[in-house]
Structure formats: structure tokens, C-alpha cells
Amino acid sequence: VVKHQMEHICSSTSGKVTSMTSQSWVADKAVAMLKKDPTVVAVKILKDLQDEHHVTLNYHTVWKGKQKAATGLYGSWEESFRMLYNYKAEIELRSSGSIVEIDTTTHEGEVHFSKLFIAFKPCIDGFVNGCRPYISIDSTHLNGKWNGQLAIVTALDGHNWMFPVAYGFIESENGDNWAWFMNQVKKAIGDPPVLVVCTDACKGLENAVKKVFPQAEQRECFRHMWHNFQKYFHGDVFGRLWPAARAYRPEEYQHHMAKVFDASEKVYPYLRDYHNLLWMWCMFNPAIKCDYINNNLAECFNAWVRDIKDLPIVQLADKIREMIMELFRKRRMIGERFTGIILPFVIHQLNAKTRGLGHLKAKASADWSGEVKNAYKEDERHVVKTLTHECTCLQWQHTGKPCDHALAFINVLQARNFVNMEDYVHEYYSVSRFRAAYEGVIEPLTDKNQWPHVDTGFVLRPPIPIGKKKGAGRTRKQRIKSWWEGGSRKGSLNKCRKCGEVGHREAGCPQNGTNKRYIVVLVAVFYL
Secondary structure, X not given: OHHHHHHHHOOOOOOOEOOOOOHHHHHHHHHHHHHHOOOOOHHHHHHHHHHHHOEOOOHHHHHHHHHHHHHHHHOOHHHHHHOHHHHHHHHHHHOOOOEEEEEEEEEOOEXXXXXXXXXXXXXXXXXXXXXXXXXXXXXXXXXXXXXXXXXXXXXXXXXXXXXXXXXXXEOOOOXXXXXXXXXXXXHHHOOOOOOEEEEOOOHHHHHHHHHHOOOOEEEEOHHHHHHHHOOOOOOHHHHHHHHHHOOOOHHHHHHHHHHHHHHOOOHHHHHHHHOXXXXXXXXXXHHHOOOOOOOHHHHHHHHHOHHHOOOOHHHHHHHHHHHHHHHHHHHHHHHHHOOOOEOHHHHHHHHHHHHHOOOEEEEEXXXXXXXXXXXXXXXXXXXEEOOOOEEOOOHHHHHOOOOHHHHHHHHHHHHHOOOOHHHHOOHHHEHHHHHHHOOOOOOOOOOHHHOOOOOOOXXXXXXXXXXXXXXXXXXXXXXXXOHHHOOOOOOOOOEOOOOOOEOOOHHHOHHHOOOHHHHHHHHHHHHO
């Protein structure tokens, strides 16, 4: 018996102890790793433990041990929801003016969590004072024990960096949840006279925005619209939607859309009924100074928090706060080093563009007015007015930065006298507005044991399970990408490890020859 146990414990060939470690042992070792980095994955824990302790571990054991360590470190899933009101009180105590709202529902005499919204005061002030009046809204699935959604509101600073405005948690992407969330957004940012809200193809969110912000300009992510469009319309001619979406002048937009409408009479009713929001440059409000046709801002936030979406809800909300706090500090330090009126990055970008405009020939009628011809397109000519920051191509008006025609004309002015590029860039790209965006300080918070105790008179339970029951096992952190996102769902992009060809796996490689089982079946049929 002793010999058998020793053979089970030790391996004379590899020098490593075989897998007799338990989940509890892994949990004890993983606590320190999770404290140092809450986003550490089970594979990293497995590799570190094997290298440090010379043991052979099973991935399932490590994953289960990590879950035990997380429960001991952060508390149980149920306890996380019970701590929400204490967390709300801590934020309101440390960061006056911040908005934290919790929505509940009652079922069979018990109070269950439903929704959460958080907007810190510095984020609200930074958006109002330092960002363009443009917000991007989206949600992403949580991959922890609760199948909820993390809803986010992001804006755009002068550096074209993602600016977090607010975030929250909802049960699902339906009209009621989005209506509640958008009402909280309005409570945070008010009702600006000029505002753009960009969303994806979620009808519940679109209807909520239309109800809460009826005067706002609603834009739709062109990428989502395009791939929905491709399900019903096929052919090269429909690719003209791309240049149509990127046309600043209405005449150019109408030229491309006329070709699309001629190809199929069903296109116009489809776009009118299902994609009637703005997705084309020529219809955007030039006062916004943002010509984004995709909802990439929200996607940036989703990628930013991808590795922590399995944390319990209070820990997840607080981890996002920590990330925003560090982000504000870093960008505040960057802003303090800037000099001049306009952000150096913008000026450097414009100066670099002036070196590739040899094909544009500018002639001045005055120091503030001129015309620019395109040598590659002899019939193309645009008029530039520097005093009003206008060009007949309309790009300058939409972006707030000089277009190629304006830069070519500015080059002519520079040859005669000194011209300051900063005079031709909109205030949204100024150093002062960038500093105003990150001027506020996201206040640090104490640990959960020091949070104010709130007696609500009830115990807040986890959300009521809705929809499909969550499957057993580890939840996927990275969703399976569609073929148009670089995935392999359209056609077969598998590469054979035997012959190296693309289009099949090793098991189906032609070099394998005829399947032996197939030969046996043929022989049996022959004899029968």
C-alpha cells in the first residue's frame, strides 16, 4: 500500500508531484494572485503553481480553486447584492453630487435586484465642460453567475479618446430596462440643447432614446446596419452604401444611393422601416464636430472591462470605478504637460497632412478666401473661407479641423506671411477643454467593512432568473466572432496540421487516404 501511494505521489521521470492537490490547496495559493491582479486567468494560475511548486495540476481543479478563492476574497454572489445599498451610501458620502440609483422588483414577498446606475460627479462635469455633445451607448453581457448586461455611456474628448460618462447593470436589453437607464442618464447630464446619441441596432434602446431625448440627433452604427442589410441584399452594387455613408455633400450621397435604389426596389422600404436613423455624414449636425459612423466608442469600453466581467456585482462596479479613477489621473497628468492653445497631437496631425497635398492647387482671392483645384480631378474645385472655417466639401464644418483643401490654401498663406495652425481648429480640440474634462478627481473609497450600514428594512436578493437557464461549467469570456468580424463562421478557414492547406482539418485531410472503417463496410456489403 505504501509503495502504491508513493508511486502515486512522486514521478521519478519528470521530478514533479502528480495531481494530488485539491481545490482548497489551489484556492489558498490563488488568493494572493487575485489580490495582486483580479483579472488573472486560470491558465496563468495553473502555470505559476506548476512552476513554483513542481506539481502537475488539472485545469478544472485550478478553475474551481480560483472560484473558491474569489468567493473567500470578495464574498458570495448573494452577499454582493446585499452590499449594494452600502456601496451606494459610500459613494454618496465620498463623492457628493454623484448619482447612484438602484431599482428593485418584488416577487413572492421578496425584494430582488433589478437595475443599477452609476455616474460620478467628475464624469458628469467632465462631459459637460470638456467633451463634445456626443454620447455612445451600448451594453455587453456579463460572464459571471448572473446573466445580466453591463450598460455603458461613453463620450469623446478632444484627443478622440473614449471618455466614460456613466455605467450600470440591467437584466436584459428590453424597452423597459433601457427606458429606466436613459432616464437616469438624463438625470445625470440634463437635457443639452445640442446632443447626439449613437446606438447600435437595438430597437429597445432606440425607442428609449427617442422618448427621453426627443430633441437629440439619433445616429445608428453603420457597421451593424450594413451587416443586417447584407442578409437581404447581395451584389457589388450595394457596396455603394459605404461611399454614400462617407459623403459629406448631399449630391454625392444621392449619386451613390440612386445606384443602390435602381438595383432593387426593396432597398428603400427596408431602410425606411428598419434603419431610419442617421448613418450618413451628409445628414449629421455639423455643430457636433464628430463624424463617427460606427459605435466604436462603446466597443472600446467593452474591451476595456472584458477581463473583469465575471466579478460579483459590487466588486465589478467598484473595479470599474478604480479603472476610471486611474484613467482620470493619468490623463490629468498628460493635460498638465500640454502647452499652447490646441492639443499638440491635433497640430502634429494637421502639419503631417500638409506634406502630401501636391495634387491640390490653391489660388487666393484674399487672405481669408480662395479656391482649390484637384489635379487628379480637373472638374473638381472647392472654395475655402478661413474666417468662417468653411469649405464647400463640408468636411471642415463637420470635423472642426481643416480639410485637405483648407490645408492647401493655408500653405499658400504661409508662403506669404506667418500663419498659426491653431487659429483654424475648433475649440473642442483645445488644451483648456481637455484639462476641463479630467479636472475632477474620482474619490477613493474604503473597503466594504468600513462602508456605511444602510438599514433598508428588507434583504436584497439576487435577480429573478429570466430566459434560458445558465449552463453548467465555465462561462465563455470571449464571444464567438461573426465572419465579418474576423471569425471563421463564413466558409471554412481551418488549417490542416498535416498538409498545411486551408479549408479542412487534419482528420479530413485527403492525404489520410481511404477510411479503414469505410473499407470494412464495403467488404461486408460485397460479401453479403
